[in-house]
Amino acid sequence: MKKFLKLSSIILALVMTVCCFAGCSSNDAEKSNVLTMATSADFPPYEYYENDEIVGIDIEIMNAVCEIIGMELEPQDMSFDSVIGAAQTGKTDIAMSGITITEDRKNMVDFTIPYTSTAQSIIVVSGGEISEKADLEGKKIGVQINTTGDTQVTEEFGDDAVDRFQNGALAVESLKNGKVDCVVIDGEVAKALVAANDGLEIIADAYSIEEYAIALKKGNTELLDKINSALEQLLADGTIDTIMDKYIEE
Amino acid sequence: MTFKERFFLNFIKDSRWHYLTDGLIVTLEVTFFAVLLGILIGVIVAAVRSTHDKLIGNTKSKFSKFILKFFNSIANVYLTVIRGTPVTVQLMIAYYIIFVTSNNKILVAVLAFGINSGAYVAEIVRSGIMSVDEGQFEAGRSLGFNYVQTMFHIVLPQAFKNVLPALANEFIVLLKETSVSGYVALQDLTRGGDIIRGRTYDAFFPLLAVAGIYLIMVMAFTKLVSLLERRLRKSER
Numbered sequence: 001m002k003k004f005l006k007l008s009s010i011i012l013a014l015v016m017t018v019c020c021f022a023g024c025s026s027n028d029a030e031k032s033n034v035l036t037m038a039t040s041a042d043f044p045p046y047e048y049y050e051n052d053e054i055v056g057i058d059i060e061i062m063n064a065v066c067e068i069i070g071m072e073l074e075p076q077d078m079s080f081d082s083v084i085g086a087a088q089t090g091k092t093d094i095a096m097s098g099i100t101i102t103e104d105r106k107n108m109v110d111f112t113i114p115y116t117s118t119a120q121s122i123i124v125v126s127g128g129e130i131s132e133k134a135d136l137e138g139k140k141i142g143v144q145i146n147t148t149g150d151t152q153v154t155e156e157f158g159d160d161a162v163d164r165f166q167n168g169a170l171a172v173e174s175l176k177n178g179k180v181d182c183v184v185i186d187g188e189v190a191k192a193l194v195a196a197n198d199g200l201e202i203i204a205d206a207y208s209i210e211e212y213a214i215a216l217k218k219g220n221t222e223l224l225d226k227i228n229s230a231l232e233q234l235l236a237d238g239t240i241d242t243i244m245d246k247y248i249e250e
Numbered sequence: 251m252t253f254k255e256r257f258f259l260n261f262i263k264d265s266r267w268h269y270l271t272d273g274l275i276v277t278l279e280v281t282f283f284a285v286l287l288g289i290l291i292g293v294i295v296a297a298v299r300s301t302h303d304k305l306i307g308n309t310k311s312k313f314s315k316f317i318l319k320f321f322n323s324i325a326n327v328y329l330t331v332i333r334g335t336p337v338t339v340q341l342m343i344a345y346y347i348i349f350v351t352s353n354n355k356i357l358v359a360v361l362a363f364g365i366n367s368g369a370y371v372a373e374i375v376r377s378g379i380m381s382v383d384e385g386q387f388e389a390g391r392s393l394g395f396n397y398v399q400t401m402f403h404i405v406l407p408q409a410f411k412n413v414l415p416a417l418a419n420e421f422i423v424l425l426k427e428t429s430v431s432g433y434v435a436l437q438d439l440t441r442g443g444d445i446i447r448g449r450t451y452d453a454f455f456p457l458l459a460v461a462g463i464y465l466i467m468v469m470a471f472t473k474l475v476s477l478l479e480r481r482l483r484k485s486e487r
Binding site: 081084085088089104105107108109142145146150151159163164165166170173174177178179 | 268346350351353432433435437441444445447448449450451452453
């Protein structure tokens with residue numbers, strides 16, 4: 001009898017665990033009214049934390065989109081190198097984290113129309129050796145891992161020239177300490193980082209120009225079309241410009 | 251994409267396997283030197299702590315008592331701080347605050363992981379010293395050995411045998427803990443996998459390859475330790 005009780009309780013525990021896991025996955029899919037968004041909230045002014053809440057340009061644009069398509073936005077914070085994977089595997093409905101459209105990424109996910117364009121900027125210590133893009137040759141360049149800045153710089157200067165950091169703030173910290181000679185990162189982020197740290201500046205040459213879009217799992221055309229038409233509407237009526245102006249002063 | 255194409259994309263194209271092999275070398279390098287540093291610090295701290303515990307009761311001179319207490323409290327502070335904070339945070343503090351001027355990432359990582367591991371090794375070694383029967387110690391002293399000789403010839407060899415499994419455990423943990431090296435832009439094995447993942451947007455192959463390499467390393471190490479254990483047990487027959 002004792003043995004039977006023991007055995008049945010073990011089986012029961014196992015069944016409950018399995019149910020738990022199954023429950024997790026099915027629940028997310030069923031809540032059709034919630035739009036989950038993978039984002040890396042360490043990328044001001046596009047997405048960052050303010051009073052325990054993720055805010056920023058991407059969040060506001062997506063909130064406006066959700067209002068049009070009648071869904072509720074639920075941002076999920078994760079490391080940037082997991083963001084595209086989350087959309088690709090369908091863990092989240094969309095990924096929006098200042099993601100640049102590239103050919104490689106198009107193989108893995110579908111992109112919406114671009115909602116803004118930005119430059120990859122070069123941050124240096126004020127009064128240092130680097131004053132134009134050509135000076136980067138032979139220098140140690142800090143980037144945020146797996147961003148387009150990372151891939152472009154790696155392609156141009158090779159692996160040994162690149163130091164890959166978890167986020168822009170750590171890269172800039174290393175720049176201030178002289179561990180790297182410059183940091184290549186998305187333009188608006190560069191402005192926010194320079195504003196927050198003394199003694200740094202962005203050089204006039206942009207490293208490159210690129211476009212941001214929202215990534216979705218391949219083949220999810222229904223949602224893609226909805227978001228695209230909402231974005232077109234927001235671009236046409238100037239809502240996106242208003243949001244950009246609110247965060248970016250120039 | 252077929253299995254073969256994905257394999258090609260992840261490892262062969264642009265010689266991406268280099269990220270894994272270069273990363274593996276960094277991982278091994280950091281682990282090896284961190285283990286050495288950990289043992290060194292660990293044995294010293296354990297010696298300080300157990301000497302204090304064994305001798306404080308029958309020391310009469312005020313000066314010796316002060317010396318014992320002084321070093322013991324330093325060792326205690328070290329243990330509290332190191333065991334009370336996560337290794338990732340310690341590594342970042344080492345890189346971004348303490349060794350601000352150093353550009354040698356491997357050296358910083360070795361110091362951070364070595365100092366971290368030392369705290370755990372210290373307690374493991376101390377448990378070994380304390381596990382040897384007090385009678386062994388008294389026997390040594392009655393044969394005319396002084397404290398240090400007794401420790402060295404009689405207590406420590408027995409203690410080492412007792413702590414070997416726990417020590418091996420700690421080194422396995424250390425090997426895997428170095429996977430947070432990426433936080434200081436050091437490209438270890440895990441970070442190598444991350445970089446491939448970022449280039450190919452494929453999580454499957456890089457993660458499984460990285461996991462497999464760690465597993466093989468740990469299995470090889472475990473085998474070596476069990477050989478050593480068998481060898482040490484010969485004297486018991």
